[in-house]
Amino acid sequence: MRKIVLLIILALAAYSCGGSNNSESCTYNGHVLYVGEKGGCYYFSSGGSKEYVDKNYCKECN
Template identity: 60%
Template sequence: MKKMIILFAIGIAAISCGGGGSDSGGCSYNGKTLHVGEKGGCYYVSSSGNKEYVDKKYCRTCY
């Protein structure tokens, strides 16, 4: 049972963070598309148009 739960969690993480070498790479944080800035910052654009930075760990697979 534990193995099934772990595999399920890994599958969800893979779907939500997909790989890629583009700006966003299909990664998301709380339903917002993540972007990687020129200097490596990880952010999403808020509804007001501002960049909201999140921990870089959320963009690990976005590069």
């Protein structure tokens, strides 16, 4: 069961970055970047809140 959950998490992480081969382009200071519905670029802080960064950091993650 744990393997299935891990595979799902890894698949979602790859999908959130558009399947980019360059994983560095989908991170910011060690955080995975996400692109929102309206094109905002953000990551989740350690407290769980969204922290927005410049859209240029997500240009390879779409």
